[in-house]
Amino acid sequence: MLSPLTRVLLAVLAAVCVVAAAGFRHAQNVKGSRGGRISGPKLAWLFYAVFLWFLACPLVALDVAVPEEARGVLGAFAAFMWLRGVAELYLLYGVKRWRxxxxxxxxxxxxxxxxxxxxxxxxxxxxxxxxxxxxxxxFLGLVLVSLVVEVAYAALFFHAVEGRTTGEDGIWFADEAQARFRRINRLTLALNVPLYAGLVGLLGLGAW
Incomplete structure (x- = not known):
């Protein structure tokens, strides 16, 4: 279902995400980069979303072995998500007004x-x-589920930090040491298991 080139690129990009996740965790939890410390479950979710939305979706959309109707939807979604990514990075690190x-x-x-x-x-x-x-x-169903999950996470996080996500001291990530993030981290850990299993399973089936 997926071409050999797509399978190779997905594997390479997954490895890149693992390395990037390790570097990002070091930057946030050791160097104290802007946004605060990030818990293990939230780090796993962040790079799951990055891999699925920004990398896997456009690659699958470009694969001619995938049904054309699905490719159109995934391509439009990926383009829309990349626009959001650029805007979010600017609002986070540029003007510091992300909410x-x-x-x-x-x-x-x-x-x-x-x-x-x-x-x-x-x-x-x-x-x-x-x-x-x-x-x-x-695959499209997994994308939809991940979006619904992200909506829930964002709402819970915004409530936990009482809207304090802007400015130099804005909080962007859930820390595993703070009690106010305990429920969010537990929920994220619980959902990471089926989400990762679903993605790995689908990509495994797609390699047949």
């Missing part, structure tokens, strides 16, 4: 985009489905 509700609004828009794309391609999805179609639907 989680911005991300929630974008996540909801992404959910609408993916659902709208599925509706647009409904003729294919309501017909006889082959293995590639089922795989593509599973």
């Amino acid at each position: 989680p509700p911005y991300g929630v609004a974008h996540d909801v828009a992404c959910i609408a985009l993916v659902l709208g794309g599925l509706f647009w391609g409904r003729a294919r999805w309501l017909g006889e489905l082959g293995p590639a179609d089922l795989w593509a639907l599973g």
Whole structure:
């Protein structure tokens, strides 16, 4: 279902994400970079989202072995997510005015985009489905689930920090040592297991 080139690139980018995650954790937890310390579960979720949304989705969208209707949805989603990424980095590190509700609004828009794309391609999805179609639907379903999860995380985090995400002392990450983040970290740890299992399972099936 996935071309050999896509499989190789996904494996390489996954390895790059692992290395980047280690470096990012060192920067936040040892060097004390802006945004605060980050817990293990939140670090795992952050790079899961980065890999899935910013790397895997565009690669799958470019793979001609994937059904065209799914490629269109994933391509539009990836482009929209990359625009958000650029804007978020600017608001975080540039003007220091990032607020989680911005991300929630974008996540909801992404959910609408993916659902709208599925509706647009409904003729294919309501017909006889082959293995590639089922795989593509599973991948799109995982993207939708991850977006819903991110909305919940952002809302819980914004409440926990009481809106203090802006300025030089803005808090951007959940620390494992602070009691106010205990519930968020436990929830993230619990959901990381099925989310990672789903992604690894889908990519494994896609390699067949």
